[in-house]
Amino acid sequence: MNEYNCDLHYHGLHAGGVSKNMLIPVIAEQAQLKGLDVVVSADITHKPWLDHCKETLKEIENGVYVHEPFSTQFLIGTEVQDQFRVHHLIYLEDLARAQELREKLKPFGNIDGIMMGRPLLKLNGEKLAELVEQVNGIIGPAHAFTPYFGVYAHYNSVRACYGALADKVKFIELGLSADTYFADLIQENHSYNFFSFSDSHSPWPNRIGREFTRIAMKKPSFKELKHALERKESNRITLNAGLDPREGKYHATACNDCYAHYTLEQAVQLKWKCMKCKHAIKKGVRDRISELATFKEETHPSWRPPYLHVLALAEIIQLTLNAKKPEDPRVQEIWKKFVERFGNEINALIEAPIAQLKEVHVEVGENVEAFRAGRVLYYPGGGGNYGKPFICKNEKEMELKRKEIETLHLSQSLAGQKTLGEY
Ligand SMILES: [Zn+2]
Numbered sequence: 166m167n168e169y170n171c172d173l174h175y176h177g178l179h180a181g182g183v184s185k186n187m188l189i190p191v192i193a194e195q196a197q198l199k200g201l202d203v204v205v206s207a208d209i210t211h212k213p214w215l216d217h218c219k220e221t222l223k224e225i226e227n228g229v230y231v232h233e234p235f236s237t238q239f240l241i242g243t244e245v246q247d248q249f250r251v252h253h254l255i256y257l258e259d260l261a262r263a264q265e266l267r268e269k270l271k272p273f274g275n276i277d278g279i280m281m282g283r284p285l286l287k288l289n290g291e292k293l294a295e296l297v298e299q300v301n302g303i304i305g306p307a308h309a310f311t312p313y314f315g316v317y318a319h320y321n322s323v324r325a326c327y328g329a330l331a332d333k334v335k336f337i338e339l340g341l342s343a344d345t346y347f348a349d350l351i352q353e354n355h356s357y358n359f360f361s362f363s364d365s366h367s368p369w370p371n372r373i374g375r376e377f378t379r380i381a382m383k384k385p386s387f388k389e390l391k392h393a394l395e396r397k398e399s400n401r402i403t404l405n406a407g408l409d410p411r412e413g414k415y416h417a418t419a420c421n422d423c424y425a426h427y428t429l430e431q432a433v434q435l436k437w438k439c440m441k442c443k444h445a446i447k448k449g450v451r452d453r454i455s456e457l458a459t460f461k462e463e464t465h466p467s468w469r470p471p472y473l474h475v476l477a478l479a480e481i482i483q484l485t486l487n488a489k490k491p492e493d494p495r496v497q498e499i500w501k502k503f504v505e506r507f508g509n510e511i512n513a514l515i516e517a518p519i520a521q522l523k524e525v526h527v528e529v530g531e532n533v534e535a536f537r538a539g540r541v542l543y544y545p546g547g548g549g550n551y552g553k554p555f556i557c558k559n560e561k562e563m564e565l566k567r568k569e570i571e572t573l574h575l576s577q578s579l580a581g582q583k584t585l586g587e588y
């Protein structure tokens with residue numbers, strides 16, 4: 166049995182708000198540099214994207230594709246939106262099945278329309294699952310907890326979304342603002358495998374593979390993926406890796422315009438209208454999960470794999486150099502050195518010995534060491550704004566930083582109290 170790092174959710178350039186660089190040849194190269202073994206066609210029901218996939222991907226065996234000369238393998242899958250704005254991930258055996266699904270979805274939406282890589286369908290979750298079942302595909306909710314497009318935004322349970330087809334659903338995707346710890350606070354989720362994928366809109370390795378799922382399979386294929394979800398023949402998910410949920414855009418309850426943070430009680434009192442700028446307050450994933458939680462303390466099914474919190478290597482380098490963004494040429498230059506030395510980013514970040522990392526760059530090596538030891542604090546994200554990580558050199562610095570973040574968090578949550586500036 167081999168283990169594969171998989172990122173099976175992101176978008177091609179025909180989905181809304183996606184980088185023009187999101188093309189198969191770029192994805193294939195960048196995924197390999199990241200250290201992803203298996204990725205996804207994405208957006209496969211959209212005709213222009215399907216044609217792009219047919220032109221650029223070569224089938225190496227049934228339903229498994231590559232873009233030469235890169236080694237990353239592609240499986241067939243997509244994301245769609247249903248009539249209640251719930252997003253679903255779908256995986257299929259091969260391109261022929263994608264063609265069949267296209268025909269079945271056509272009556273329910275303008276699936277080839279401009280920016281319809283992720284189509285909007287006039288179907289509910291149950292009806293959609295039925296169509297996917299007819300083409301022998303698998304389906305489950307994408308970013309299950311996010312406030313706009315997650316299954317838990319519209320329903321109080323996953324089963325309610327899929328109705329009579331509920332037993333067919335074997336996975337949920339956690340999304341960037343939740344992790345295994347949070348998801349397993351809800352009893353229902355103990356029956357689902359968890360996927361952690363990037364949902365990236367750009368191909369660069371600080372985005373693609375920023376969350377990935379390590380899956381034990383004989384070799385990558387749709388069938389083996391299905392077996393992993395059934396935990397059959399020792400196929401299974403062995404690791405979820407992803408952002409600390411506090412780094413996610415919708416972790417805390419916050420204003421979707423000025424990002425002021427609120428507690429759930431404050432938001433209710435204010436009727437979900439920001440005190441500061443009068444825009445809407447968006448319920449955070451943390452508070453949504455606390456509403457639904459069955460358990461007060463961490464608890465998991467015995468087979469649940471570990472969840473590893475990760476930061477992108479470019480982000481660690483950026484923090485180390487105090488650079489404005491990961492695209493900074495100084496950041497990129499150091500990033501390249503690490504990838505050349507260790508083969509790919511995931512190896513450098515998770516596997517490589519610290520002493521060897523320090524040979525490439527002392528301070529970056531120290532920060533990877535701090536990150537692996539868990540010395541990272543976050544100013545939580547919310548309202549559509551990513552959280553902000555701080556890497557601490559030692560316990561003492563961590564203590565100071567923790568206080569600083571608390572103060573900042575307080576000054577941002579305005580309801581029921583004065584801001585620090587007003588005292
Ligand atoms: Zn989505």
Ligand SMILES: [Zn+2]
Pocket residue numbers: 420421422423424425439440441442443444
């Ligand atoms: Zn506001």
